[in-house]
Structures are given as structure tokens and as C-alpha cells.
Amino acid sequence: MKTFKLHIYIVAGLLLLGACKPEIHTPKPSAGSVDFSRYIALGNSLTAGYADGGLYLAGQQVSYPSIIGKQMQSVGGGAFTQPLFSTAQANGSGYLSLTGFNADGTPITTPVTTNLAVRGLLPVPGFGNVTLYTKYTGDINNYGVPGIKLMHITYAPYGNLNGYFERLLPGNAPTNSTTYLDFVMSKPFTFFSNWLGNNDALSYATSGGAGDVLTDKNTFAALYNVLINTLTAKGQKGVVATVPDVTSIPYFNTITVSAILAGVQKANPNAKALYINALVSGSTYAPRVATPNDLIVLTFPTSKIGQLVATPVGNLPYGLTPYTPIDNQYVLDEKEVALTGDYVTSYNTTIKSVAAAKGLAVFDAYTFLQNIKLNGMVVDGVSVNSNYISGGLFSLDGVHLTPRGYAIVANEFIKAINDKYNSSIPQVNISDYNGVKFP
């Protein structure tokens, strides 16, 4: 009987030990000097959660504003509602999916074309076709609109030219006349994040300097002041982010001049150089030999190289002679890189000075992504860098981020907010977020 009792005690003791867990006492998260009750996010595709060349539900659900909004809830933040696609139309605009690798290790991507939220195609005279998406009605905290530039925020017809913005507006294109800024301001808020401005440089760069123009520096400064003055008119606090260096993304660093040339030389050892149509000055372009400082876009169809092209001097291989240079749209050449860099530096000077004048927090995305490009980064045992697919940070389009990338960015925003406002919004666990999905 006595030993039986002893057994009971031992078993009870072990159970008790099993139940007691060590705890680390952390200070209660605090809002510092800020009211986070209604947080809104302004921005473009990065803010919307765009990834893999499209906007779709799974990407929206890991947008950095949605991560920040969720983390803010422990410091008095309210519900954070996004204009999500429905589950029936979860694939939104469609996107790219990685479906395998070729024997040489290059990826095979396949567009996802089912369960889209496409409503129709609207031809706009003098502009082109605008894809329209299923309307979203409901509360909005995430005002991220893929494609929007800072230049567009006060442009009344914009709601007829951008299907992602049109989708949020009550009216149908082509009858819309609400500017982006007015739309955002239509409901009161207490805190904002703003990451507009990327496309003012990026759209020019991704089109190889051929399909778009850089927003004028003074226009950028004027609009940025209008934007921030409007957003802070009632004393609202916020965080803004700088514009990343366009050359820090894999879209410009994956297909290189030397790699293309090496491929050509395998078949034809006599090939000496690639030719590109490069910027001379102003809007004058002329063919010249490509150098490693000329950046080839990720979407360049490399199979074009060497194909015979009819010219006044006969049929010549594409990309390999001064008569048949690689088209401008595929190359951000050295001078275009410098030009873009100059504009981005100017935009960022504006962003930082306006933020400083208004006492706003700043996430310096330019420096952050530049640093990752140069040094990579290790987060909780995971190596991330700016390499295409393997880097884990950028999605299949080479411009937008993976869930892991967006989670890392969300934490950088949170750190910037906490530093500025003496708050302690908890950071998110980046290990919960994946990189590129492999088949």
C-alpha cells in the first residue's frame, strides 16, 4: 500500500513537472505615441500583394500591409480589410506558376488561367485595352493599386485606365472621375503607410527605357508634398518608404550579357560581341557593343539571338551585328541605368525630406534592398538574396516579392514605426512565410 502511494506521488509529480513551462516575460506591446485604430496603406503592386506577375488571392493574403495590420492589433489596431478576390475567382488576374526545370536548369513557368476575376476588356481610344476585374465592394484598408505611379494620384480619369483601381471604385469605366487621392481620403483614418513612387521609375526601366517615361523630378516633389500634406492634414501619423534602386531586382540581373554571349559562343566560337540599341543622349539611340553594365530584362526571349533578320545589307543574325542589335525594349543600357538612378536618388531625397518635415517614420527600402543585393541576408537560419528564384525574396516575375519577402518588408516597416513612435508592434515570424513554390 505504501509503495502504491509512492507510485501515485511519483506519477502525479511527473505530470506536474510536465505542466510547468518556463516563460519569458515580455513587455506588453505598446502603441507609443500613435493611434493605430484605423490603418490604411497606400501604394502600388508591392502594397497590393502582387506576385508572380499577377494579383491573386494568396498573394493578397500575405501583402505586407495585411501583415502589419494584423500585428498592429495587439497595440490597438482595428480590423484590416483588403479588397480580396473571392475564393471562386481566387486567381484574380492570373499569374505565373513554376512547373519545372529544363535540362539546363532554367525554370519553366506556366500561366495560371483558371478561376480568374476578369470581367471584361475595355478599349480606351488613344490608350489601349484596359482589363476590367470583378468589382470589390466593402471596406478597404489596403489601397494598393498595381501599376499606379505617384504621377497618377490626382489624375481624375485614372479610374478608367487602370483595371485594378477601377475594381475598387463604385462606378464603371469609362465614367469614373474620382482621383486616387480623393478615394483614399473618403474615409477617416488614424495611421497610414505610403509606398508610392516606385513605378515612376520602374515602369520606364522594365520597358528598357522604351515604353514609358520617368516622372519629372519637380512633378514628383510637388505631388509628394500634396500627398503627404493631405494625408497628415488632421495630424495623422504614418510611415513612408523610399523607392528601391531598380537594378537591385532580379528582373535586371538574371539574364546577363556575358551569359548570352557565352551561350552564343558555344555554338559559334567566332562570335565576339552582342550588339544593343543603346541610348546616346536625349532620345537618340544607336547600336553599339553590349557591356556587362547593360542590363537585359528577365522577359527577353533569348531564342531570338542569332535568328536571321532581313536588313538592307542582307539577312543577319539578331543581336550579333550592328545592323541587328537587340531591341531597345529588352535592354536597360548603361546610360539608362544611370539616368534612372539619378531620378530615383532625387525621388528619395524628396521622400526623406518631406517625411522629416512631417515627423514621419521612414523605411529606407532603397538602402535595404541595395544591401541585400550586395551582401544577402540570413533570417532565422534562412539565406535570402536577390537571385532569381533561388534567392527566396523575389517572386517569379523578378520584380515583386515572395511571401517571405513581403514578411521581411513588413518587419522592416514595423521596426521603422517602432523606432519613430516609441511603439512596440510585435514583429512577425518570417519562418511562417515561404519563398518560391517548387513543383
Place this chain on the structure above:
Amino acid sequence: MRKILLLVLTAAPLLAFSQGFQVNLGGQKQIGMGHTGTGIVQDGASVFFNPGAVAMLPENYIQGGISPLLFKSVFNPAGTSIQNHTSNKVATPFHAYAVWGPKSSFWKLGLGVYTPFGGLTDWGNTWQGKYVLESLDLKAIYIQPTLSIKLADWMSIGGGFVYNHGSVDLTRAIPLANSSGDPGQARLKGGGKGYGWNAGVYFKTEAGITIGITHRSQVNTTISAGNAIFTVPASLQSSFPQPNTFSSTIPLPATNSIGFGFYPSSKWILAMDVNLVNWDSYKTLSFDYKNNTAVLQDTHSARNYQQAFSLRGGAQYKATDKLALRFGGGYGGTAVLDGYVTPEVPDANRVYGTLGLGYTVAKRLDIDISFEYEHLMKRTQTNIESQLSGTFKTDVYIPGISLAYHW
């Protein structure tokens, strides 16, 4: 041309032994007295604590015990209020000894089987550090034949040969998501062996104080062909060839001890031990995979451990002829420098207290129970290699029971 190098998503398991893996649970009588036993003679556990003292045992012994160990860690990632706990798993360090010699002879033979190193940590597959470690089950079983000789009434020496069988089972998530977004996993599982020795000397001084000095050698344990199992998305499997094996050598460190016994009355024994563990032999942890690819490279992780010491003290009070009460405690310094702390054992300076009770249930049969509580100080760290940043805190609970038959 669009060649992509799937860069070094290093599948480098960061295995570490540390103070935390030196379990020292060599005998219930000794645990009860704060893990002291180098400078006193209690029972067959002297084979472990001081082979030099075995010849001083007045009787022959056969005994065995077990000390179920609950290692409970918590991790609070920097900048969050998240608490990651290890799951409740019970490791089972054990020990068994046999000591025999002719009555009143000058020598005794001993055999010990014990588990001086081991660890069982399971953080699960959803925590912040899952790409560093999910779980680790590590065992080292030492088998030690021993000979001890009494040179004089006041002095004996002894030594033993150590054969170690070690095993490891480690899992870690790999940051390569499949089409459902789930990460891959690396699992390293294998057994290996190593050899070593130990030796000790034991004195009874004229002042009535007993002294023991021992050296337990380093045991390089080599796992030569463990299974390296990689679960990754199918399109990447060729970069992680299967089946594959790994080899790795881990230096289980040498331990130097000196211990003292004091006997203020016939009812009391006071004991004190000082240990110096040569963890500084543990510079690097390397894993050599048999089949390497551009992605799966051999790994070499810096460990740079330093020598660590511990100080232990304890007492036994013989309440009656049959009943002994014991208590003790100690302090151990960490072997792991700042920046090298890993979740396998979130090592830190530690304090512990022990209680014990011995009862002679029959003429030649002792039953001993012990309980130990060990607390590892809170330690806030950013690991240099993984950048895992946060605060660790650990409590260890070790009940134990043993039976000893002596004649």
C-alpha cells in the same frame, strides 16, 4: 542561358553538444548530493565518478538506475511576444554498475554502463527557428570496464577503457516550399562509436578528509555512414540525391575533476567537486555528405567552445541506520560564447539544486531516489551563423530512482 544556380540553401544541421548535453547523472546517491562523488566512496557509481576509488569500496555491488529528464526550454524571438516551447519529451539517462573483488583483497574489477552525454529537444516544425532545428535526439552510451588497485590503506588508483556508442537523430526544415507552400525537411540519423579512457586516484588523509582526482578522456565519436534523408519538392530532388549518407566526428570532451569528502560526524558526509570540462576541443562541426551536388555541399559550422567549469557541493545525513537524507547543489559556467548559442541546447550559465533519499529496504538492498531541478539563466542571443535572435530560458527537472544490491 537562363541558367539558375539554386544557391546554397545549406542543409547544414547545426549539431551541438554543450554543458547541456553533459548530463552527469551517474548515480542516485551522488545526484542527491549535488552530483558529487569524486572525493567520496558511496557505491558502484564510483566506476563513473572516480575509478580510483573503486578498490576502497567495502563490498561488491551490482546496481542500476534511471533518471528521466525533462528538458523544458522556451524561446522568445526578438521584437515579438511569441513564446516557442519545446514539447514534453522525456529523455532517459540510465546507469548500471557492477563491482567485484575478492573479500579484503587489494583490487577490484568494475563495469559501468552509463550515459554521460545526451539530449532530447523538440521545438516542433512551426517555430521561428525551424530552419535551424526542429528536433534532436542524441544519445551517447559509454561502456567502461575498470580495474582499481589499493596501493595502501590510504591510497588507491584505478582506470578504465571506454567504448562509446553514440546515436543522433536530427531534423530541420529546409526553406524550399512545395506547391502547397510546405517546407522540405532534412533528417540526419545514424549511429557511431568512439573510444577513450579514464583514470583516477583516491586518498584518505590523516586529517580525515578524502580526496579524489580524475581525468575522463576526450572521446571522438565518429558517425561514418548515417542516413541523410532529404524531403524536398520533386523538381529539386536531384539536387538532394537519395539515398545519401553523411559522416561526422564529434569530440565528446575530456573532463578533469577534483573532489573532497569531509566527515564531521558519523552521521554526516559533506562533499565538494570541481570539474573542468575541455569543451575548447569543440571548434567546428562538419558534415561530410557522400553525394554532394551544387546545392548540397559539405558543411562546416564554427562552434568555438571554451573550457567550462562547474562547482558542486552536497551533503548526506544518516537519519537512522536505514535512512539517508541528501541534498546539494551547484553552478556550471557555459561553454558557449555569445553568438554561438543554438537551439539544440540553448546553453547558459546554470544553477541547480538536488534532493535525495536512500533507504535500505532489505539487508543488502538499497533503494535511492533523487530529484534535481536545474535552471539555465535567461540568455539573449543573436546566433552569428543563423541570425536567429531572441531569448532562451530553460528549466530541467530530473527525478530518478536506483536499486543497489551489495554483498
